[in-house]
Amino acid sequence: MKNDQDIIIQVKNAKKIYRMGKERIVAVDDVSFSIKRGEFCCLYGASGSGKSTLLNLMAGIEKLSRGQIIIKGYNIHKMSEKALAKFRQNTLGFVFQSYNLLNSMTALENVELPLVFKHMKPKIRRKLARQMLINVGLGSRLKHKPTEMSGGQQQRVGIARAFVSKPEIVFADEPTGNLDSKTSREVMELIKSMAKANNQTIVMVTHDRSLADYADRIIHILDGKIQEIIEVNPDSKESQESSENTPNQVYEQTADNINALSASN
Numbered sequence: 001m002k003n004d005q006d007i008i009i010q011v012k013n014a015k016k017i018y019r020m021g022k023e024r025i026v027a028v029d030d031v032s033f034s035i036k037r038g039e040f041c042c043l044y045g046a047s048g049s050g051k052s053t054l055l056n057l058m059a060g061i062e063k064l065s066r067g068q069i070i071i072k073g074y075n076i077h078k079m080s081e082k083a084l085a086k087f088r089q090n091t092l093g094f095v096f097q098s099y100n101l102l103n104s105m106t107a108l109e110n111v112e113l114p115l116v117f118k119h120m121k122p123k124i125r126r127k128l129a130r131q132m133l134i135n136v137g138l139g140s141r142l143k144h145k146p147t148e149m150s151g152g153q154q155q156r157v158g159i160a161r162a163f164v165s166k167p168e169i170v171f172a173d174e175p176t177g178n179l180d181s182k183t184s185r186e187v188m189e190l191i192k193s194m195a196k197a198n199n200q201t202i203v204m205v206t207h208d209r210s211l212a213d214y215a216d217r218i219i220h221i222l223d224g225k226i227q228e229i230i231e232v233n234p235d236s237k238e239s240q241e242s243s244e245n246t247p248n249q250v251y252e253q254t255a256d257n258i259n260a261l262s263a264s265n
């Protein structure tokens with residue numbers, strides 16, 4: 001049993017109520033759970049169950065009606081806007097269903113963007129972004145703009161962008177929602193191997209149980225409440241992984257590559 005120091009996110013009695021005129025919608029209803037550093041945790045449930053709202057509360061994007069979200073010991077909903085923005089920039093990465101890439105920028109420029117906000121020198125950030133795109137298998141698409149790439153390729157750019165600044169936590173809301181099943185599996189393998197390489201924590205939202213099974217733990221949400229918490233059996237995961245394409249070795253070298261690049265500059 002790991003001790004409390006391994007806990008990176010605590011959700012304590014989180015509640016979110018939307019008011020629409022006279023109507024009151026309880027989207028998240030008194031939810032509590034913790035996530036360990038390096039864990040791949042999935043918020044799984046049907047449409048409208050409240051999983052995206054919960055993810056947005058955990059990322060500090062939506063305001064809590066009640067309760068607390070503690071990340072690395074910080075009560076993020078008590079932070080000032082400025083402090084929260086800085087915390088997000090330094091600690092969190094995001095992968096979106098609709099990729100959210102800037103269409104006027106190349107793949108390389110999109111991946112560089114989080115490093116621009118971190119005031120990294122142009123030469124270093126370009127090198128890191130390039131290496132990251134090579135790691136996700138897009139070394140031949142550096143100059144392509146999003147509209148010149150397939151959905152799967154665009155999501156790989158989105159993943160490279162989310163991971164390039166080595167955030168401790170990556171939030172992913174239906175990251176494969178716009179992809180076919182084969183590409184979805186490849187994207188899941190990619191996210192998983194990238195995170196394992198750096199002991200990063202993943203919180204992913206999905207309504208698809210076969211994708212939820214990529215996680216270490218599934219938090220099943222129903223009507224804004226936790227219905228069940230499922231520990232995914234490592235044995236069944238091993239057989240699932242061995243029966244599919246194993247992640248490209250190059251993804252697992254991500255951490256080493258980035259560390260080496262940082263050290264050499």
Ligand SMILES: Nc1ncnc2c1ncn2[C@@H]1O[C@H](COP(=O)(O)OP(=O)(O)OP(=O)(O)O)[C@@H](O)[C@H]1O
Pocket residue numbers: 018019020025026027045046047048049050051052053054207
């Ligand atoms: N901004 C909002 N204003 C009012 N109600 C909202 C708002 N956002 C979400 N809701 C409501 O809160 C509930 C939970 O929505 P949420 O988007 O979190 O569900 P979800 O499980 O992520 O669904 P989906 O898989 O369809 O995205 C739903 O009843 C939804 O209609």
